[in-house]
Amino acid sequence: MTATQATALDTLEEVAARIRSHVVDMCAGPEGGHLGGAFSSVEVLTALYFSVLDVDPRRPDDPERDRFLLSKGHAAVALYATLAERGFFPVGELSGYGRPGSRLMGHPVRAVPGVELPTGSLGHGLALACGFALAHRSAGRDARSFVLLGDGELQEGSVWEAAIAAASLRLDRLVAVVDRNGLQLTGATDRIAPMEPLADRWRSFGWAVREVDGHDAAALADHLAAAPWEPGRPSVLIARTVKGHGLPFLAGRAASHYVTLSPRNHARARAALRTTETAG
Ligand SMILES: Cc1ncc(C[n+]2csc(CCOP(=O)(O)OP(=O)(O)O)c2C)c(N)n1
Ligand SMILES: [Mg+2]
DSSP states (O other): OOOOOOOTTSOHHHHHHHHHHHHHHHHTSTTOBOHHHHHHHHHHHHHIIIIIOOOOTTOTTOTTSOEEEESSGGGHHHHHHHHHHHTSSOGGGGGGTTSTTOSOOSSOOTTSTTOOSOOOSTTOHHHHHHHHHHHHHHTTOOOOEEEEEETGGGGSHHHHHHHHHHHHTTOTTEEEEEEEOSBOSSSBHHHHSOOOSHHHHHHHTTOEEEEEETTOHHHHHHHHHHOOSSTTSOEEEEEEOOTTTTOTTTTTOGGGSSBOOOHHHHHHHHHHHHHHHHHO
């Protein structure tokens, strides 16, 4: 496909479709990729980078910028596609993903423009985002700090330690999003370690909580733009998503977690994405 980049006139849906297309192509390469959790996060990333975050690809180190951390760093392919579409580096670089010499590795590192910190060891992103929020506040800046967590990731105790700290510190410019796709590496999250009632759990930790269809980019953007929702409280948006969303042969299946697409399945995936675009 041609390596085009998003323009100001593209809708969020058009951008999301382009990101999915890049992810599918990357997952057909030698490295494969975490396709399922990348696809469940596409609209969250689209809403953030194309509507909500105050970031400028020409000044990625601007101290006033909003911060975003992909705590579920295994979904790197979705982040790379999003950053490239947003102009942090050329879209053409995506074809090097996972190949020798490329900075686009299985998990994100600082060498990639737009990546704030290396992530992928689950359970650390919320605490790091607390640090960003605290630093912004100490410097008297209005900027916000966002972090995307997996629902399986919530089984890490360090997440809840950070949740307590954020509420105690009244970090109301901190916004977490939970990719509630119901699946982790080996199966259903609620069969392995039940988390419901998830919204009530976060509320009991002192957070403002909202829930949303995690594939509705406009609704995601509205909620995220409006944070903080309650003065003095950090916000968490529980995004109800489908792992592998948009690919009938992988959607909602744990098998979508890590995939190296064969030429046949690459073609099937591209055909499925075309059908979705036409229907949309
Ligand atoms: C500390 C740590 N333990 C284990 C892993 C291996 N691992 C990578 S992804 C994953 C499952 C994560 O599930 P979830 O957070 O629900 O992610 P998603 O469904 O969005 O892909 C695991 C266990 C890891 N990256 N970090
Ligand atoms: Mg999950």
